[in-house]
Amino acid sequence: MNQTTTLAQLLTAVAVLDQHGPTEVSIRSLTLDSRQAGPGAVFFALRGTAADGHQFIAKAVEQDAAVVVCEELPAELNPATSYVQVADSAAAMALMAAGFYGHPSRQLQLVGITGTNGKTTCATMLHKLFRELGYHCGLLSTVQNQIDEQVIPSTHTTPDAIRLNALLAEMLRAGCTHVFMEVSSHAVVQHRVTGLHFAGGVFTNLSHDHLDYHGTFDNYLKAKKKFFDNLPKSAFALSNADDKRGAVMLQNVAGRRETYSLRGHGEFRARLLENAVHGLHLELAGREVQFRLIGVFNAYNLLAIYGTAVLLGEDATEVLTVLSGLTSAPGRFEPVVSEKVHITGIVDYAHTPDALENVLQTLADIRQPSQQIITVVGCGGNRDGAKRPEMARLAAVLSDRAVLTSDNPRFEDPNDILAQMQAGVPVTALGNVLTIADRREAIKTAVALAQPGDIVLVAGKGHETYQEIKGVKNDFDDKQVLKEMFELLGK
Template identity: 85%
Template sequence: MHTSLSALTTVVTVLAQHGPAEVVISGLTLDSRQAGPGTLFFALRGTATNGHQFIPKAVAQGVAAIVCEELPAELDPNTTYVQVPDSAEAMALMAAEFYGHPSRKLQLVGITGTNGKTTCATMLHKLFRELGYHCGLLSTVQNQIDEEVIPSTHTTPDAIRLNELLARMLKVGCTHVFMEVSSHSVVQHRVTGLHFAGGIFTNLTHDHLDYHGTFDNYLKAKKGFFDMLPKSAFALTNADDKRGAVMLQNVRGRRETYSLRGNGTFRGKLIENAVHGLHLEVDGREVQFRLIGVFNAYNLLAIYGAAVLLGEEPTEVLTVLSGLTSAPGRFEPIVSPKSRITGIVDYAHTPDALENVLQTIADIRQPSQQVITVVGCGGNRDGAKRPVMARLAAELSDRAVLTSDNPRFEDPNEILAQMQVGVPAEALGKVLTITDRREAIKTAVALAGPGDIVLVAGKGHETYQDVQGVKSDFDDKHVLATMFDLLGK
């Protein structure tokens, strides 16, 4: 694939250009290590590094052209420099142009919100494949082209990777693509220039304030996704979330809602929430689903509503949806063979998500069942939620074990000290603190009696633990199953 630099610059605002415009571009990159002949290098201002400092390296490797916000003091005569107001925005627009705007030829649906993005995207992908379509998935857990799994490193890939993946999906015959849209991706212009058929809003709670600074900025980031939807798209939001209506303000496309309280375009009513699944009435039809929990009732309504808005027949959608399971690491049960202890692995890493999971367990547990929760908080992330997470675990569990999550570059003991502040005085006796996550899970299983419930929260689908920049193998599901076996449970 190749095009001319002049064709790519027509879609961006150019402040200055030095060097010939008729340069052949055969590849795009934001990584100077991948720069070379025929490559267009984008110098981005990141949160950790400034790509402008790598311009000399890209030039030394023979890069064809450079897009930047500040021109270097010395310009190489064999390189074309394009100065733009915002390199990230330019990269997104030029990547879409380079790959032939694949999103315009696909039914691309984006899902945003604090919780539920992965479940909605994954289940929409499963649903539409069952309905006979070739589909793509872009999610936190993994990217998929039909059955082909492509490892995922970010909730939303960078704009170059994103357009490349969409082009691959289109080439192999995909008609629908379902993707998570993180708040970071909106602010960083990763989804700029994409054409969406629809957008879904799940909910908005306390998260990512380490990046956005304030809750208002976080809200604006989510709203920014809905503001970019074209007139032809649908905007589907949760009417029962107090920020749902905000998302629809000034939206150009169709404004639709879903609700469990009876005020939405798509209406649901909770009949039963039990260990075997949800029994819901959806738009007048009673349906039994395999998912558990009120939060999943909302996810199911969002999925159903989106499918209908994409033109699918309601009864057929509900029939297929009733047989589907959730995404990996989302309320995923593992039952011990001997003691019938129910282990639940969940990605809950925000106060709202943890409360939802524990409330769901409370709704379906038997009076004789003890609930033991293992939970930690990630390092180099919003610290304000740490004491809140510990308080919820202590208040909503019979026993709680506070432990390490992904400490990253922070001291795990310091993170745990911040969590412990949130434990109420009357609950101190039922809370343990064990830094080593493996030992914490082992202790929780040891404390559990026959039929009890052990929740391991925070990492879900992740198969690693991030300590000082090194990712070591660690899978909560595998560790939990190993401890059942080791302790003869």
């Protein structure tokens, strides 16, 4: 960050519609929260889903904000404040934030991973891989942000543009050379990654998710595609050739276009030799390699990670050697074991039909004939309701027993969510499905139903350590609750 940055310097990359007041103003801070505005601050009035920042311009001016950036100028202008009118405040904020922090992304090997499933696993494992290869690295993910080993709590898949550029600048000062980040569809549409310079982009897959926000699947697809359309000519774009939208992502990409595949043609190809409880056995780049991750979906993740590392210039043999010893991200097909009971617990973040089907299909592939699969699953409130019946149908059809329960109901009645889920349960499977709104009781019941050797899958929340009910985040950790129930059973 340059302490002597002026408004004029920050506006060089911004299309200004109208401007009032001086531009040779020294800027000390940027904020989208009027309560944090003060002398030397630029306040950005953003139109959000919950509130319109334009309503707080007067508050920011009261706080002595030096500059207001907005889409609509207020009726009364304070002569002591500079006003900048733009077409999109979020886009302007991203471009100005990049400039304010000295464009840190230009000095980093920044790789963005996008897609419905696999983003966290790929970003986390790339961070682990490059750390093992001897680099100082940053991680920006749903689970947490990291500078090497230092953990910085995460609140969104992708932070707002100000926080994001501040984090990248901090990573650069700490000596990081590579940063791996999840890029959500929300982040693209809301301009959180606008103005960043990416060394590469990775597409994992696309399935039903976030339609509550994007409205249609086509809009969701376009949001993902926009990330690739904006990659610079110097960047690579690595896409899953086996996903039917994989080719779409590479259309009109300015930089290097690469693909990975398990089933067909691709620059990076693998053949699945074994998918077992002890891990994956793949033939990759002419070598047979044993990995600690389980499931076909993780075979795709491993291919994406391997391809990214090679495209960043790393030695293929060294990458495979290190990658074979790495574990996945927290809450992603994470085993929960107890010495007292012979039941296998699995906690997974699967909260979309595609992700749940992947996990259940993996369990079906690796289980012994005598093992039952008992699934606990719910759906979040105030989110895409169309996937609820399908989530319940998959749990009912692909499990021996299923317990439908609450996830993060937010401001919805959990019973209304469960009623929508129950509508998807086939008549032939009704006898194998229980509905228990209390998530703790649902997990307790699933464990009680299990016999020695069985598998209990608790899906939907993964790494989360809370349950959001009516605006309050209550402590709740699926892994911890599962451990508690194993302990009770073992007494």
